[in-house]
Amino acid sequence: MKIAVFPPNSLILADLVERKGHEALVLQKEIRKKVTDVEIDSPPLNITEEEPIKGLKYAAIEVPSGVRGRMAIFGPLIDEAEAAIIMEDAPFGFGCIGCARTNELSMFCLRKRGIPTLELKYPKSREETIEVVNKINTFLDGLEEENG
Amino acid sequence: MVKIAQISCGTDYSGVQKEIEKAAATFGSEIIIPEADLDYIDEAYEKFGFNAASSGIRLMIARAMSIVEGKTDADAVFIATCFRCAEGALVRNELRRFIQQNTHLPVVTYSFTERTKADELFIRMEALSTIVARKSLLAREKQEGLTIGIDSGSTTTKVVLMENNKIIGTGWLPTGDVIETANTGMDQAFEGTGYKLEDVDGVGVTGYGRLTIGHHMNAALIQEELSVNAKGAVFLAGHQRGEATVLDIGGMDNKVITVNDGIPDNFTMGGICAGASGRFLEMTARRLGVDITELGPLALKGNHMKAQLNSYCIVFGIQDLVTSLAAGGRKEDVASAACFSVAEQVYEQQLQEIDVREPLIQVGGTSLIGGLVDAVSTILGGIDVIVPEYSQYIGAVGAALLVSGLTKK
Numbered sequence: 136m137k138i139a140v141f142p143p144n145s146l147i148l149a150d151l152v153e154r155k156g157h158e159a160l161v162l163q164k165e166i167r168k169k170v171t172d173v174e175i176d177s178p179p180l181n182i183t184e185e186e187p188i189k190g191l192k193y194a195a196i197e198v199p200s201g202v203r204g205r206m207a208i209f210g211p212l213i214d215e216a217e218a219a220i221i222m223e224d225a226p227f228g229f230g231c232i233g234c235a236r237t238n239e240l241s242m243f244c245l246r247k248r249g250i251p252t253l254e255l256k257y258p259k260s261r262e263e264t265i266e267v268v269n270k271i272n273t274f275l276d277g278l279e280e281e282n283g
Numbered sequence: 284m285v286k287i288a289q290i291s292c293g294t295d296y297s298g299v300q301k302e303i304e305k306a307a308a309t310f311g312s313e314i315i316i317p318e319a320d321l322d323y324i325d326e327a328y329e330k331f332g333f334n335a336a337s338s339g340i341r342l343m344i345a346r347a348m349s350i351v352e353g354k355t356d357a358d359a360v361f362i363a364t365c366f367r368c369a370e371g372a373l374v375r376n377e378l379r380r381f382i383q384q385n386t387h388l389p390v391v392t393y394s395f396t397e398r399t400k401a402d403e404l405f406i407r408m409e410a411l412s413t414i415v416a417r418k419s420l421l422a423r424e425k426q427e428g429l430t431i432g433i434d435s436g437s438t439t440t441k442v443v444l445m446e447n448n449k450i451i452g453t454g455w456l457p458t459g460d461v462i463e464t465a466n467t468g469m470d471q472a473f474e475g476t477g478y479k480l481e482d483v484d485g486v487g488v489t490g491y492g493r494l495t496i497g498h499h500m501n502a503a504l505i506q507e508e509l510s511v512n513a514k515g516a517v518f519l520a521g522h523q524r525g526e527a528t529v530l531d532i533g534g535m536d537n538k539v540i541t542v543n544d545g546i547p548d549n550f551t552m553g554g555i556c557a558g559a560s561g562r563f564l565e566m567t568a569r570r571l572g573v574d575i576t577e578l579g580p581l582a583l584k585g586n587h588m589k590a591q592l593n594s595y596c597i598v599f600g601i602q603d604l605v606t607s608l609a610a611g612g613r614k615e616d617v618a619s620a621a622c623f624s625v626a627e628q629v630y631e632q633q634l635q636e637i638d639v640r641e642p643l644i645q646v647g648g649t650s651l652i653g654g655l656v657d658a659v660s661t662i663l664g665g666i667d668v669i670v671p672e673y674s675q676y677i678g679a680v681g682a683a684l685l686v687s688g689l690t691k692k
Binding site (some may be wrong): 182183185186188197198199200201202203204205210226227228231232233234235236255257 | 292294295296297298299300321324325335336337338339340342355364365366367369370395396397398479
């Protein structure tokens, strides 16, 4: 199944998803398409001025352009998702995505999809970490069963 | 190469990053991103005391801290966040103050949209680069030899002929074809002096038409108006030492520049609202059936409280003006209210963004409108406002003064 993860660039969540045989929908793959497209030359992320305009589908014109640019990339991933794992209160190293307003909107969009969603808080201790990994694995196994 | 440190949030996702880099490169500057590792980010925003929800904004704080703590080597700072982001606006302003209080680096702030193009950033980047690269030229306090300064503004073109620290000729006319207008302005300035263009040691050009005229005349100095105006203002006001604020309410954009010993160290530029410009006063004068030169004295006789105008829109401002007149309002009160409305807008949009330092030197054509100068002083709590002689020629004087430092004679 296609699983959206939040933060959408979290390598740890993506790895856990892939170990259970699912496909993680992550930002890195989307950015890779842009970096390898020879037509685009707007470093560091190769976001063109078209992206914020495409982002209008997800965020209105009065929303900051940075939010709309981000949503142009995150939005289609959320649309594609068949399930989601949301990790809140994560520190920078877990997958920094910069804008708090975009985070709020992304989580709202994921919840609104009505797909199976696992919501977690970032673990603060070893015990909590083990518990979080167990919850993720159980959730992912459950999806497989549901899927047949 | 001038190194401009970029402290921003949203540029990478708004499609404007390449525009910022292009604007900087056009003026021989390089954009650098201050270093900040993960641990330093937490440490920096805790030290700064602003616990922003956006991690992008926290990263901005860490980058600013890195400059203040000397971890990054920069010559100037460009701070930018998305237009409409409340958190971005808060932090942008606080970081500007923080850097200015703790370093001597010139700082420019900007809020961008996805439509921001390099040419909108040119004047800011050019001014930043100039302040750094031409510091010694900007420190020039005396005009020497025979030089001419041309300020090709959006509405009017001003020309000043200077000889040994004195203005000996002036020209002032509406801007049409920039080169033709500049030539006529120069003719006006040379009139009665006995000099011709061939006698001049150097030509300095500023204003919107500076590149066209400058290249056409092979001018020794082609300079954006921020540094030129600041220099012209402190020269004319006899305030070359110490701190001052220069306010220029123009026909199309407004500039507020803070100056220390004649060198600008911060500025803001506005140009998105006609209600806060000289254009609004021009329309008011036309509606009142008076010449623009009569508007100031008329306003000084009126009471702005008796004719409230919408201070946020030129269209509704004029509508209010018509309503006031139709309801039997006095022309004097309406003229005063119009001046007050422009001053109020400039205050709300720009003066609040900058630490206004006394004295305030008001310049440009609008400084001749007494009612406006009075309104600015009132809104700023009775601050000392100086309008020097020749205040409308400020850019041309600055250009003539600065170019004398580049001539060989």
